[in-house]
Amino acid sequence: MAAYLSRLHHISLHVSNAEKIASDLVSKFKFNLFASRLTDGSRQLALRKGAAVFVVNDRPELKRSAARLTEELPGVTGVNAGKHGRDHPTTRLYDVSLSYPVDTVSNVCFEVDDVGRSCRALRDMGCCFLVPPTTVQDEAGHVTYFVVKSIVGNVCHTLIDRTKYRGNFLPGFDVMEKHCSSEEEDASCPITHFDHITYACPRKTTHQLMRWYEDLFGFQRFFIDSDEDVEEGFVINQEGIALRLTAMEYWKCSKAGVSLPSVDKKEPDCKFVIAESLPEQGKNQVDTFLEKHRAPGIQHIGLYTKDIVSTAQTMAGAGVQFFSPPFAYYTEVGKQQEIEEAGHNPQMLAQHGILLDTDLHQDPSLPTELSFVSRYLLQVFTKPIFAEDTFFLELIERRGATGFGEGNIRALWRSVQAHMESERLDSQQEGPPGTAQTAQY
Ligand SMILES: O=C(O)C(=O)Cc1ccc(O)cc1
Numbered sequence: 001m002a003a004y005l006s007r008l009h010h011i012s013l014h015v016s017n018a019e020k021i022a023s024d025l026v027s028k029f030k031f032n033l034f035a036s037r038l039t040d041g042s043r044q045l046a047l048r049k050g051a052a053v054f055v056v057n058d059r060p061e062l063k064r065s066a067a068r069l070t071e072e073l074p075g076v077t078g079v080n081a082g083k084h085g086r087d088h089p090t091t092r093l094y095d096v097s098l099s100y101p102v103d104t105v106s107n108v109c110f111e112v113d114d115v116g117r118s119c120r121a122l123r124d125m126g127c128c129f130l131v132p133p134t135t136v137q138d139e140a141g142h143v144t145y146f147v148v149k150s151i152v153g154n155v156c157h158t159l160i161d162r163t164k165y166r167g168n169f170l171p172g173f174d175v176m177e178k179h180c181s182s183e184e185e186d187a188s189c190p191i192t193h194f195d196h197i198t199y200a201c202p203r204k205t206t207h208q209l210m211r212w213y214e215d216l217f218g219f220q221r222f223f224i225d226s227d228e229d230v231e232e233g234f235v236i237n238q239e240g241i242a243l244r245l246t247a248m249e250y251w252k253c254s255k256a257g258v259s260l261p262s263v264d265k266k267e268p269d270c271k272f273v274i275a276e277s278l279p280e281q282g283k284n285q286v287d288t289f290l291e292k293h294r295a296p297g298i299q300h301i302g303l304y305t306k307d308i309v310s311t312a313q314t315m316a317g318a319g320v321q322f323f324s325p326p327f328a329y330y331t332e333v334g335k336q337q338e339i340e341e342a343g344h345n346p347q348m349l350a351q352h353g354i355l356l357d358t359d360l361h362q363d364p365s366l367p368t369e370l371s372f373v374s375r376y377l378l379q380v381f382t383k384p385i386f387a388e389d390t391f392f393l394e395l396i397e398r399r400g401a402t403g404f405g406e407g408n409i410r411a412l413w414r415s416v417q418a419h420m421e422s423e424r425l426d427s428q429q430e431g432p433p434g435t436a437q438t439a440q441y
């Protein structure tokens, strides 16, 4: 039986300079730093925007990490954190401090209602535990968590039960009383939650991955496109693009002991997208991720916003760089009309590289003349946010469309390929490989 998840709690980043990345998330992406945990050995900074929470961790140095890991694993059970207890300087709470050679986003932490039951379920299925069940407490109560390794590269999942905790975040973190952002700033960047997490995976691994998430966490297939083949997934294999996309979703379930979320309580949470590159059209952005990240992993995260134009405008003004499709994208007759019919201004979208994809959907419950409902989605992709050309963020505004737009994927693909080509030319001009700086900001 699977371990059913209540909701996504936070996503952890492991980076060489936590302060720099946290400061970018605050100043450019308008997240609020609301909690921190500072010890001699590690720094964990928690940032929030709506329900989207990132925890930014300092990445342990390679040479010391092997020792740290063996030191941490047997000793963590029952650790007391914060002001009232023993606090091991190298303990990274709610995560593992595995060393990693490049900056990475590697832990998706979920809340569960019954940690004991989830742990037994995963153990019975042969899951690999990186941290055994561990209780952490402070004056506001206690939480219990454990960490499992996924089968996607360095991705781990922390499962945490915080039903016995009354504090604002997690024990061991100092929560700041007041958030630093003004209301005005929040109104211009209405990000509400994580919409999806996209994994970059090697060829022929999609099925195994889907099976793992279905069996262990009760994820279910989500069809990106109505024409999608059950076995093949959503395949784009033409005009230089060779990509297989498959998506999964799970439902927030709120009651302890519920074996399957009942139909009427269904509420989908963050989706998971598996992107697998296909060999036919040469090296591409998924291959680049696998090479630069040195393993499969989280390639990008979609942040859901209620107003993409204003969010992109504010972020661009604060220094975020977005990918832009060629200007011709916005002047093409069909696209221009599509944008206008959706009530948007092509020039405004062009200014920040925002892509629009309409999905004409037939609603069988309506009379034929009214049955075509136009649903659309808007997306814009940032350039990589770490020094390495790996992880990026996406803004997404959904107007009825629940999937991912094929037109948008094609436009993104082309702008990323063009970016990769210009990087390649730059590095050729600057000298041998390794001397070129790929930092985007
Ligand atoms: O369209 C989206 O937002 C996706 O998440 C799909 C996707 C996945 C990987 C890519 O390299 C490009 C597009």
Ligand SMILES: [Fe+2]
Binding pocket: 196, 198, 300, 301, 302, 394
């Ligand atoms: Fe995406």
